[in-house]
Amino acid sequence: MKYISTRGTAPVLNFEEVLLAGLASDGGLYVPETLPSFSKEEIANWANLSYAELAFKVISPFVSDSVAASDLKKMIDETYAGFSHSAVAPLKELGTNEWVQELFHGPTLAFKDFALQLLGRLMDYALAKRGERLVIMGATSGDTGSAAIEGCRHSDHLDIFILHPHNRVSEVQRRQMTTILEDNVFNIALEGNFDDCQQMVKDSFADQSFLNGRKLGAVNSINWARIMSQIVYYFSAALALGGPYREVSFSVPTGNFGDIFAGYLAKQMGLPIKQLVVATNRNDILHRVISGNDMSKGTLEHTLSPSMDIMVSSNFERLLFDVYGRDGAAIADLMDRFKSGPVKLDGARWDSVRELFDSAAVNDEDTCATIASVYEETGYLLDPHTAIGVKAGRECNRDASVPMITLATAHPVKFPDAVLKAGLDAPQLPPHMADLFEREERVSVIDNDIAQVQAFMAGHMHD
Numbered sequence: 001m002k003y004i005s006t007r008g009t010a011p012v013l014n015f016e017e018v019l020l021a022g023l024a025s026d027g028g029l030y031v032p033e034t035l036p037s038f039s040k041e042e043i044a045n046w047a048n049l050s051y052a053e054l055a056f057k058v059i060s061p062f063v064s065d066s067v068a069a070s071d072l073k074k075m076i077d078e079t080y081a082g083f084s085h086s087a088v089a090p091l092k093e094l095g096t097n098e099w100v101q102e103l104f105h106g107p108t109l110a111f112k113d114f115a116l117q118l119l120g121r122l123m124d125y126a127l128a129k130r131g132e133r134l135v136i137m138g139a140t141s142g143d144t145g146s147a148a149i150e151g152c153r154h155s156d157h158l159d160i161f162i163l164h165p166h167n168r169v170s171e172v173q174r175r176q177m178t179t180i181l182e183d184n185v186f187n188i189a190l191e192g193n194f195d196d197c198q199q200m201v202k203d204s205f206a207d208q209s210f211l212n213g214r215k216l217g218a219v220n221s222i223n224w225a226r227i228m229s230q231i232v233y234y235f236s237a238a239l240a241l242g243g244p245y246r247e248v249s250f251s252v253p254t255g256n257f258g259d260i261f262a263g264y265l266a267k268q269m270g271l272p273i274k275q276l277v278v279a280t281n282r283n284d285i286l287h288r289v290i291s292g293n294d295m296s297k298g299t300l301e302h303t304l305s306p307s308m309d310i311m312v313s314s315n316f317e318r319l320l321f322d323v324y325g326r327d328g329a330a331i332a333d334l335m336d337r338f339k340s341g342p343v344k345l346d347g348a349r350w351d352s353v354r355e356l357f358d359s360a361a362v363n364d365e366d367t368c369a370t371i372a373s374v375y376e377e378t379g380y381l382l383d384p385h386t387a388i389g390v391k392a393g394r395e396c397n398r399d400a401s402v403p404m405i406t407l408a409t410a411h412p413v414k415f416p417d418a419v420l421k422a423g424l425d426a427p428q429l430p431p432h433m434a435d436l437f438e439r440e441e442r443v444s445v446i447d448n449d450i451a452q453v454q455a456f457m458a459g460h461m462h463d
């Protein structure tokens with residue numbers, strides 16, 4: 001499988017190169033040159049597979065030039081054996097044709113474990129083969145950091161540095177990062193906000209001279225391997241509800257557009273998906289694009305669903321690349337104009353986005369109301385991100401005879417504020433995390449100054 005950049009001029013890479021690269025050198029994101037596609041008969045044959053067996057079928061075509069089949073199988077088996085539910089991504093029924101798919105049974109209780117547990121293993125495998133090391137640098141407002149650290153902590157070839165805004169992540173989220181004490185894991189609490197963290201990571205990728213010849217690797221969803229791993233659970237959910245001979249729809253709590261883009265890919269690969277609903281909070285750039293062709297940066301709003309607090313959804317570029325007929329020059333031009341102000345998509349391109357996606361934006365008040373009412377009706381407790389998905393799925397549903405599946409992206413225990421605001425009791429930590437508040441923490445508080453951060457990294461990475 002070859003990978004090409006959405007902006008058309010960066011070198012074509014194979015899977016291993018894409019895995020270890022960050023952004024493409026032309027500023028674009030890597031996508032497969034062609035997608036594998038599966039017939040209904042092939043998909044139907046997967047109905048009785050375990051989650052790990054299914055993952056092997058879906059992921060193999062994307063990696064086969066770089067990873068031996070038996071090694072891939074082993075890494076996938078180990079990844080999903082580490083999840084605490086035997087079904088890995090179980091479905092729960094909320095009402096008639098209304099479901100949630102629980103994606104929070106991984107070690108850090110959010111869906112990001114599905115990709116990052118595998119990504120860490122794939123990177124380690126590739127680096128061992130090459131006899132190289134890589135420095136991972138990432139910024140987090142919450143869930144990505146802990147999942148990335150958990151995915152990299154056992155690696156012999158990775159040092160991981162995660163920046164979070166000092167005193168601005170929840171205590172559970174902070175402790176999930178800072179209580180990991182392996183000597184290749186470094187938590188930096190930056191005296192700044194999330195945008196400062198993210199800007200520092202971007203600037204460091206652009207000029208890596210501070211690493212004395214070492215290279216940076218990316219764990220955010222610009223990394224293609226993350227998207228690839230997320231395609232699997234769309235197949236798993238559809239198969240569990242009668243697919244591929246019955247259509248299903250998905251509502252996806254969306255921030256950076258990585259998770260729902262994986263759903264779009266599942267559809268392109270042959271899975272009969274009727275509707276894909278983009279569910280956002282008040283940071284609603286995607287809803288504004290889809291509903292009104294208004295692609296403009298808003299101001300960052302802090303909401304009860306912080307993992308979706310984002311002004312620009314970088315993976316949307318991957319969709320636009322397809323919608324613009326894979327014309328890299330057109331995407332480079334569009335993104336260039338977007339840098340300096342609002343843009344509109346060409347009319348026909350916008351129409352095709354709307355054919356593929358519906359959208360809704362949900363505010364904090366409605367998020368809490370949904371948590372409360374679903375709990376009252378069913379006894380099931382939603383986290384605030386998932387509640388936004390459920391609410392948007394109800395609003396946008398075009399065909400009540402088709403199951404609407406909301407991806408439950410996090411466990412409610414990670415976001416007690418929203419649950420309390422909904423008038424309910426805060427949930428208990430699951431057994432494997434019950435002592436989280438007693439564990440030792442290790443974190444370095446550093447000024448909002450890139451020179452100090454880079455000096456810290458250069459001084460702590462391993463040879």
Ligand SMILES: *Cc1c(COP(=O)(O)O)cnc(C)c1O
Nearest residue numbers: 143255256257258259307409410
């Ligand atoms: C990261 C995250 C999201 C958003 O996913 P994207 O792929 O960025 O759209 C939604 N919910 C939770 C709980 C998350 O951690």
